[in-house]
Amino acid sequence: MPISTSYRRFDLGIRLGELLDQDVTAFPLQAPIRQIACASPGYVAVHGMPSHPRDLREHRCIGFRWPGHDTLYGWDFCEEGTWFSIPITGPLTFNDQRAALDAAIGGVGIAFWVESEIRRHIDEGRLVAMLTDYSAPFPGFALYYLRHRQRSAAVTALIGMIRQQVAAVPIIPPPTNAPY
Template sequence: MRGNDFADLKAFAAIVEHGNFTRAAAHLRVSPSALSQTLRALEERLGVRLLNRTTRSVAVTEAGARLLTRLKPAMEELEAAVADVKDLRDTPAGTVRIQAARFGAISYLEPLFGKFHAAHPDIVLDVTVDDALTDLVAGGFDVGIRLGEWLDHDMVAVKLGGHLRQVPVASPRYLAKHGTPRHPRDLLKHRCINWRQPGSGGIYAWEFKKGGGDWFSIAVKGPLVVSDRALALSAALQDVGIAFWEEERVRPFVQSGKLVALMEDWCAPFPGFFLYYPKQKHTAPPVRAFVQFLRQAWSS
């Protein structure tokens, strides 16, 4: 084998696994054009076409399928062998690429940066904060932090912290002018501040549950739609309307009297955030160290 054959064969396998050049390039952290050149060079060296490709899809040729059948178990064994050697290090080293929802990052990552660095000085945390629902593998991430209701079933999930609760809040001046809602249906008569999740064309419908009843949602309307909940909170403080956000984030403003919590008996707790990552035979040492650190930090 030539010096770069292993990398080129790995690139070929990634294209087949992900189904197109764009997702495979994101996983390998190279550009699609560079990946295309790599495959073309490999095909020229081998003297056969491995993939039939169009602008939208790729299909494995007979030669490509035969190569992949022999190649995949060999590559898995090579990667496992390298990982086993890395495990012999006294301290894990490398980069952990994390994709986290904004509230998850603020609540469960930010408070631990200093402690994690002190415990694992050779691990680099590469954190992308994004509320959009992203394919973890296609995006080239090792782990993610999301609400449990949005996790794929084929992921390993680790609970972070306890349950959460969302509550509607409004300023005293808004309530004095427009009245106080007593039931979630009353919100349909009020000015509510909506949230559109990044990457989604839809607007979040506010969810409520009382006692042993079922969850139900209310599609509220109002003068403002935001993609960042912090903006909704700021608007509520400015008397624009009623905001709906996690209880811990609004508590300081409720305690100071700047906002009033509404219909709390209709605001039931729900499973909160999870750290999650793909199921695989071997987890890289830095990823394993990161997962274990967060598991111990938030186990209570």
Template sequence: MDALPSSSEFGQLRAFVAVAEALSFSRAAEMLGVSSPALSQTIRGLEERVGVRLLNRTTRSVSLTEAGSVLLQRIGPSMHDLSAAVLQVQGYSAKPTGVLRVHTFRVAADLFLTPLLAPFHWAYPDIVLDITLDDEVVDTVAEGFDAAIRIGEVIEQDMIAVRLGGELRQIAVAAPDYLARAGTPSHPRELTSHPCIGWRWQGHKQPYKWEFQEDGTWFEVTVNGPVLSNSRDFAVQAAVEGLGIAFAIEQVVAPYIADGRLVPLLTQWSAPFSGFHLCYPVQRQMAPALRAFITELRMSADQATRRSYQLAAG
């Protein structure tokens, strides 16, 4: 590391490459935005530092000495590589490009991301979306993610949160043939006598307790049934097959309700709660790729919300 040039030494090397390639102090000075006398002084300083003449100068011409030719061959390509690298990085400030790593709950991916993928790629072909579908709440920054999609109650305090769509609510649903066979519960506490399709957070052994609200107070119901999994989608499909009652986000089951495959239950006890948000760490300069993703995702979320309302209205 001691051999690395200081900022002044780097400036001398940059000046040398400009003169050596142009073989003209005046043209090199114009490219560098300095005066010819100042450039000449810089080259003299470099020659004094390395202890050897690098350029032969006359009033009419400039040529490389043998030592100058060797130095140009060694550092010329590196200088051009450095310039190209800087230009590439500067391009990030104007053109959305690069890999964007996103952590998202599976439900949010189904609602907002899946409809977004194709149009986003067509609009921003130089952005690669690296998406992790995972219902576990992780440390977004520590795990190397640029952003995360999660419900409001589990957002980290030091993150910026952009709301996606409206509030959510979970409802109990069952297939018509199941209700015809087993009857319809009239209160959430009656779910304990029905086979319910359980769900648990990834990495948790205990099933999720179904949450309802009565007279402004939340309460939980511990359900049991023939199936327990870590996939909400699996639970919904099991309910469609008539296995029992499932508990799911209303927007997810709206298409099944609309076509008659599922029936909503106990909705008067299903209260709304904070919906999904796109979260990302505070940053002085937002990457164009993240900015583009936020804009497109918000539009996708608005469209998904309108579709779910239309389905719910029949």
């Protein structure tokens, strides 16, 4: 759900593309990203591999809570173009995703994180990717600003410089169904 920015006074912001308000001008800073579930090979050997996101209800999922929030971060999946959330339960909840990842590597349960951050662990055999057919890409981070706000010359120059830098770097989207 977009977070309202219209009442705040700011020059620029960076936010996930899916969280942008309609009244802002934005451009992507990165390719679309996706999150995937993962666990250690040892966990999979003992508990098995879920075949559908609903199977996560029977697994030990490692929760994440944004600092200052009361609710767990939702695990969102996509099936036939429709997004849905799966409520998870498990032995641990962290407010640091790296700690959740360390717990998954240690065999505690299944973690859910940005693919680019766990790719190395998958490639090196410390983690096994799960449910990738249900892990669709979504808009990555974008720079945004209010359309109708008067900008200083410095802010306008910064926006132009960032646009040039982003355009100069090839943005390769993540695979949607990589063979893991």
